[in-house]
Amino acid sequence: MKNLKVLGLGFFLVLTNVVIAQEKKVYQDFSAELKFDEQFFFNEPLYEGQHRNYFSGALQPEYVVEWDDDSQTFKVVLFGRLDQYDNRRTHFDIRELYWQKVKGSTEFSVGLKKVFWGVTESSHLVDIINQTDVVESFDGEEKLGQPMVHVSQFTSFGILDFFYLPYFRKPTYPGQEGRLRTPFVLDSDEFDFHDGRSEWYPSFAARYSNSVGPFDLGLSYFHGIGREPIVADLTTFNPQFAQIDQIGLDIQATTGPVLWKYESILRQNDILDMFALVAGFEYTFGNVFNTGADVGIVAEYLYDDRDELAFNSLQNDVFTGVRLGFNDIQSTDFLFGTIIDLEHSTKLISVEGSRRVGNSWKVELEARLFRDVDQVELLYFFRQDSFAKATISKFF
Amino acid sequence: MKKLALTIAAGVLMIGSLSAQNKGLEIAQKADEVDQGFESSSVTLTMILTNKQGQESTRYLKNQTLELTEDGDKSLIVFDSPRDVKGTATLTFTHKEGSDDQWLYLPSIKRVKRISSDNKSGPFMGSEFAYEDLSSQEVEKYTYKFVKEETYNGQNTFVVERDPVDPKSGYTRQLVWFNKDNYRLEKIEFYDRRNAHLKTLTYSNYELYLGKHWRAGQLFMENHQTGKKTKLLFEGYEFKLGLAENDFTQNSLIRAGR
Numbered sequence: 026m027k028n029l030k031v032l033g034l035g036f037f038l039v040l041t042n043v044v045i046a047q048e049k050k051v052y053q054d055f056s057a058e059l060k061f062d063e064q065f066f067f068n069e070p071l072y073e074g075q076h077r078n079y080f081s082g083a084l085q086p087e088y089v090v091e092w093d094d095d096s097q098t099f100k101v102v103l104f105g106r107l108d109q110y111d112n113r114r115t116h117f118d119i120r121e122l123y124w125q126k127v128k129g130s131t132e133f134s135v136g137l138k139k140v141f142w143g144v145t146e147s148s149h150l151v152d153i154i155n156q157t158d159v160v161e162s163f164d165g166e167e168k169l170g171q172p173m174v175h176v177s178q179f180t181s182f183g184i185l186d187f188f189y190l191p192y193f194r195k196p197t198y199p200g201q202e203g204r205l206r207t208p209f210v211l212d213s214d215e216f217d218f219h220d221g222r223s224e225w226y227p228s229f230a231a232r233y234s235n236s237v238g239p240f241d242l243g244l245s246y247f248h249g250i251g252r253e254p255i256v257a258d259l260t261t262f263n264p265q266f267a268q269i270d271q272i273g274l275d276i277q278a279t280t281g282p283v284l285w286k287y288e289s290i291l292r293q294n295d296i297l298d299m300f301a302l303v304a305g306f307e308y309t310f311g312n313v314f315n316t317g318a319d320v321g322i323v324a325e326y327l328y329d330d331r332d333e334l335a336f337n338s339l340q341n342d343v344f345t346g347v348r349l350g351f352n353d354i355q356s357t358d359f360l361f362g363t364i365i366d367l368e369h370s371t372k373l374i375s376v377e378g379s380r381r382v383g384n385s386w387k388v389e390l391e392a393r394l395f396r397d398v399d400q401v402e403l404l405y406f407f408r409q410d411s412f413a414k415a416t417i418s419k420f421f
Numbered sequence: 422m423k424k425l426a427l428t429i430a431a432g433v434l435m436i437g438s439l440s441a442q443n444k445g446l447e448i449a450q451k452a453d454e455v456d457q458g459f460e461s462s463s464v465t466l467t468m469i470l471t472n473k474q475g476q477e478s479t480r481y482l483k484n485q486t487l488e489l490t491e492d493g494d495k496s497l498i499v500f501d502s503p504r505d506v507k508g509t510a511t512l513t514f515t516h517k518e519g520s521d522d523q524w525l526y527l528p529s530i531k532r533v534k535r536i537s538s539d540n541k542s543g544p545f546m547g548s549e550f551a552y553e554d555l556s557s558q559e560v561e562k563y564t565y566k567f568v569k570e571e572t573y574n575g576q577n578t579f580v581v582e583r584d585p586v587d588p589k590s591g592y593t594r595q596l597v598w599f600n601k602d603n604y605r606l607e608k609i610e611f612y613d614r615r616n617a618h619l620k621t622l623t624y625s626n627y628e629l630y631l632g633k634h635w636r637a638g639q640l641f642m643e644n645h646q647t648g649k650k651t652k653l654l655f656e657g658y659e660f661k662l663g664l665a666e667n668d669f670t671q672n673s674l675i676r677a678g679r
Contacts, residue, residue, distance in 0.1 A: 054679075056504060058504075089679050091679075100679065127676065129667065132676075141530055141531040141533075144535075177672055179667050184670065184671065184672060236522070236535070236671075277535055279522075279535050279536075281537065282537050282540070284535070309537055309539070309540060311537075311541075311543045312542045312544075352543055352544045352547055354470055354472065354478050354547040355547070356505075356506065356546075356547065384478065384479075384503050384504075385504050385505075387505045418505070420503070420505050
C-alpha cells in the first residue's frame, strides 16, 4: 500500500503540473460505468456458508487528461464492487493510474497499467503482466492494475516492449460465503513465497512483436514472480508463489476468412517446470444470407503438461465455439462454447450474450455449466456451481 | 459478306466498349489524381442511423488518414459513442491489390486483435454503410466503363459504371456520378449480387480545402430494400498534419483508444 501512496503523490504532482502549464489544448474526459448483477446457482451448495442467489453492484469511474499536443497522458481507472454475501468479492482496485509520454516512435509510461498479450480465445497463456481478478470474472479476462515502468519502441522491424514490474500482486479467491471455491477457503496471504522472496521481488519482461504479411507474431520473456501459485503435489496442496522464467510465443496467420492461432509457453522454476499450448482456428462467415450478421466458428486444442496440477484443468482439452454477431444498431452478440476434456469426462458449457439498450445501457447474460466433472480434476470442487448471471450496466 | 459485316460490327462494338472502358478508367484515375497531395488528414464524424420506423440513433467517431502513393492509405478510426464501445478503434492498411490488413482494439481488455478483412459486404457498426463503402477507394479495386454524360442536381457529370475486382464484394456493379469540373463524387448507386438496386449514396455540403481537396460535409446512404438510412456528417477537417507511418502502428491504435 505504501507504494500506492508514493505513486499517488507523484501523480498529484504531475497533475498540478498540467494545471499550471495550461497548454493550449488540454483534452479531458470523465466517464463511469455502474453495473448490477444477479447470479443464480442451479444447484444446492456443497460447502458451509454458501448461497444460491447473489446480488452485487460495481462502479468503475475513469478520468483521462491529455496535454502537450496529446503527447502526454494521465489516466486513472478505479474499480469497486459490493457483493451481497461474499466478503472477498466485495473488493476495490486501482485498475489504471499512470502517466505516459510519447516522443516519436517511443512510449514511456509509469504507474499502474493493464497490458494484454496473445491471440487465442479459450485460454490466454502468454498474457502474464497483470494478475487476474479471480473474483471478478470466471473467464479470467478481468485483471488487477500492475505497477510498472513500461517502454515501448516502434521500429521498422517491429515493436519492442520492456517492462520493470517492481511489485507482485496476489490474487484474491472467493470467501467463505462465495461459490466457485475450494472446500477450504483459499487465502493467498497465507501462501508462501518460495526461497523467501516477497511481493517486492522485482519482475522484468520483454516482448518483440511484428506483423509481416498475413502473420502477427509475438515473442516474450518474463523473469520474476509467476502470477499463478504453483502446486507441486495435490495431496499436501501447498500453493507457493515462486520465481519463474517464462518464454512465450504467439502467432496468428490471417488468411481470408480464417484466423489460425497458436500460443505456447515454456516455464522454468525450482518447483515445477511446465509447457503448455493452445492452437486452433476461427472461421468467420460474414454477412450470412445478406442479413448483415456474422457467424464465427472457433476450435482450439489446449494442452498443459502439468496434467492434474494445472490450476485451470485445461491439460488435454478441446474448445469449440460459435460466435454470433448481429452487427445491428444494438450490437447484439452471442458466444456459445464448450470445453471437452479428452482424458476425463469433464465438460464445461458456456453461453455469453450482450446487447445495448438505448444509447447508454447494456444487458449481458452469462451461463456456465459444469457437466460430469471428473474427481481427479481441480474443477471437481466446483461441480455443483453451474450458474447463470444477468448484468445490467449504465454508462455515464 | 455477311460474316465480314458481322466481324466489323463486332469490332466496332469492341472498340466502342474498349474506349468506354478507357474513358471510365481515365475518369477514375483523374479523380484520384486531383485529390493527391493531402498527405494526412483528420476529421470528426457523426453517424445518424434511422431504422424503418424512423427511430434515430447517433454515434460519434474520429478518423485519421495517412496518404500513401505506392500502396493504399492507412487509417485509424476511433469510436467515441455509444459509451459502452468508447475507445474501440480500428487500424486499416489498405492495399491496392489483395485484401487489406485490419486490427481491432478492445479497450476493456486492452486487446489488439487482427481481424479478417474478408467481410467487406457486412455492415459497419449497424449502419447502411458496408466496410467496403468506407475503405480507401483505390483505383485498382474496380474495372470501369463510361456510361454517359448527364446533368445531375444542376452539375455536369460523368456517369461511370465500376465493377469490383474482389469476388467477395457485395456488389455486382456501382454507378458513379463524377462531377465533370472537379471530379468529386456526387452520387453512387449500388447494385447487389443479383443486380438489384440496393442502395444510393448522395454527397452534399461540399467544401474546398487547401485550394484543391473537395470534401463532402454529408454522406447520405439509403437502402431501398430495407428502408433504413444512414447519414454521415463530417466536421473539422484538417490536412497536412505531419503524420507519419509511426502514427499508424498497433501502439497508436492502443493510444487512440485511450
